[in-house]
Amino acid sequence: MLVVRPRPKTMSPLRQRLTPVLLAAVVVAAGSVAAPAAAAPPAAPLGPTVTRTDRPPTGYTVTFRYQAPDDVQQVHIYGDWFYSRPDNITCQDCGDARPPAEWQPGDVAATPWHIQPMRKGADGVWTFTTPLPGGTFRYAFTHDCANELATGCALHDDPANRWKIQPQYPGAPGAVRSTIYVPASTRFPTYDTGYQAPVARTGTLESRRYSSPRSTNPAGVHDIVVYLPHGYDRDRAKPYPTLYLSHGSGDHSTAWTMQGVAHLILENAIKDGAAEPMVIVSTDFNGLPGGNEGYVSELRDNVIPFVEQNYHVSTRAQDRAFGGFSAGGSRAYTIMYNHTDMFGYHAAWSMGGPAANQAQVDSMKAVAGSIMIGTGLQDRLGNIAQASQQNAAALRAAGVELDEFNVPGVHTWHVWRPLLNHYLRALAFRATTTGLDVAVAPAGASSHTKVTATATVGAVSVNVADPSGKVDFYAGDLYLGSAPIHNGVAKLKRTVHGGLAAPVVAHYRGDKLFNASRSAPVAGN
Structure with missing residues (x-):
């Protein structure tokens, strides 16, 4: 189970001094009625808990709580969160291999992963807390593993945070099946994820x-x-x-x-x-x-x-x-x-x-x-x-x-x-096509030409929406103007001095769901 906790609130110094006094007043006012015994705090849940700290290096920490079998002597966490300066990565599995507690702006996530020791609490639960930058991370646990890279050690996923679809057949590859997402901090920005x-x-x-x-x-x-x-x-x-x-x-x-x-x-x-x-x-x-x-x-x-x-x-x-x-x-x-x-x-x-x-x-x-x-x-x-x-x-x-x-x-x-x-x-399913028809005719004075350019914009792929926005029209370097798309069609009428010096081209600008496209050059007819 994943738990996200906000930044803990702190009492002002004045309230910290007054709180014991106020509690004492309540006891006196109660006379012979004994104050109820404080309830024991609920046990922290197993699995990862993300906490906003607003402290460096990343503004967030994650605490992992894991229940291992009683005969396990040491548990390590094995996570996808080691970092390096980009220039120090000279080969695969080369680099600084710094843990997330030493994360620095400009770092890239690097390989290999390393194991990190967890601590066993009085309740028998193994815990590990680390800062993490923004993003999605994979992790697993090892039992009594002595190899720093977990080579030869069995990897155990997190029973409290196990992926919903398990391997579909015996021998399916892939052994790290627990993930955690950490938001990016606005005070300590890390990655836009x-x-x-x-x-x-x-x-x-x-x-x-x-x-x-x-x-x-x-x-x-x-x-x-x-x-x-x-x-x-x-x-x-x-x-x-x-x-x-x-x-x-x-x-x-x-x-x-x-x-x-x-x-x-x-x-x-x-x-x-x-x-x-x-x-x-x-x-x-x-x-x-x-x-x-x-x-x-x-x-x-x-x-x-x-x-x-x-x-x-x-x-x-x-x-x-x-x-x-x-x-x-x-x-x-x-x-x-x-x-x-x-x-x-x-x-x-x-x-x-x-x-x-x-x-x-x-x-x-x-x-x-x-x-x-x-x-x-x-x-x-x-x-x-x-x-x-x-x-x-x-x-x-x-x-x-x-x-x-x-x-x-x-x-x-x-x-x-x-x-x-x-x-x-x-890119995916955003392609468009732009067709063009151009008609020219004399416009009053013999030195003027009336140009009617009709662009047809369509989606290449099936989509519920249709391309929207505007189409720009050019004759060579001459900008003729723009027109909005209605029902897949954009029409421009323009009178130009003299004849068209170059064929007309229609440029669809694109919108949030569709990419730009342009027509083939078309001479007036």
Whole structure:
């Protein structure tokens, strides 16, 4: 159970001096009536408690309370909260490895994790209190572990704060299944992570199993986790778009919601008016033979048909988005390069990516929606940071339009959460098209021309809302004016001196839910 406590209030010095006197007066006034015995304070709950302190270094602390078996001699906590100066990270698992009590502005979350000792209280409960900056953190406990990195030690999740969907099959990877969210302090700002905060209203998480002749673990069936957004309506007029996500090595289908809090990132984006509701499908590539191509075949033959048959989602490719990190990012590149038409939106994170040939470049140029590439800027695992940036530059040089978004960090969830947030708020299901028709005619004096420009703005993907805002019209460098969109159409009438010196182009500005687009140049007819 998670408890959040406000900053404790303190009494003024005068009230501290008066309180004993006032209590004594009450006893005298009561005569022979004895004061009731003070009730014993309730026992503190097990699990984590977040407390606002307004003290450095982060303005918040978290206290963890854990009940271990009686025969355990020492408990350590093993948490995702060690930090380094960015310039000191020269390789994977290199850096300062400072605990959160030594957090400094400008730090990035680094690896490896270390164990930290807990103290056993008189009530037999083990406790540990630490400051933590803003964000989502994973943690587990070890029993009688002597290795500083918990190597070879069993990891125990927190029974009072256990993730709601447990591993769906024996041997599922991933052993840290308890998480904690800490707000950011306004007095001691750390990281802007409000986009991943718990929200008042969430949708439904479902663990689903589908038939898979390809799967070897579990044999003949496979698992996904599906998130249905708050207010999901299987009878609404328009079906929902679908975001498919892939985990990395050492995880499985629960990872993107358990550790990545993808559902909370989505709901915060919806709450902010930056995204529309969508269905999220978290996949599992473990137990699927054939490497990247085997995974793609599983998506095409089994996962996507199952989702589209069981949920009210669109069956059009332009209404599907894909994203994956690390080993999942490798699969994202395979889809982006060789199976581009399966999805309208593509994102490859924390993976260098192979060089693209001309046929692959041509298919990416024709993608219906958008392409994103991103990484942690200090990711030294196989030199991923440099390789990712080099590949993005090569694709841009080849003429592929893409969004490159990189953040400080290494090969951790502290990188993948903001990458997903950017994907949802800036790219996924936001693409538009702008068409243009231009008519010209003489206008009174022979030196004037009447121009009527009609732009048609539409969404590429299914959405409940329609693009709104304004369209700007240009003839070369000449600004003709702007017009608002009504029912998908923006019309401008303008009289210009002389004829048009260049074809007209319409620029849709975009709005909170839709991205900008521009028409092809159109000469007057």
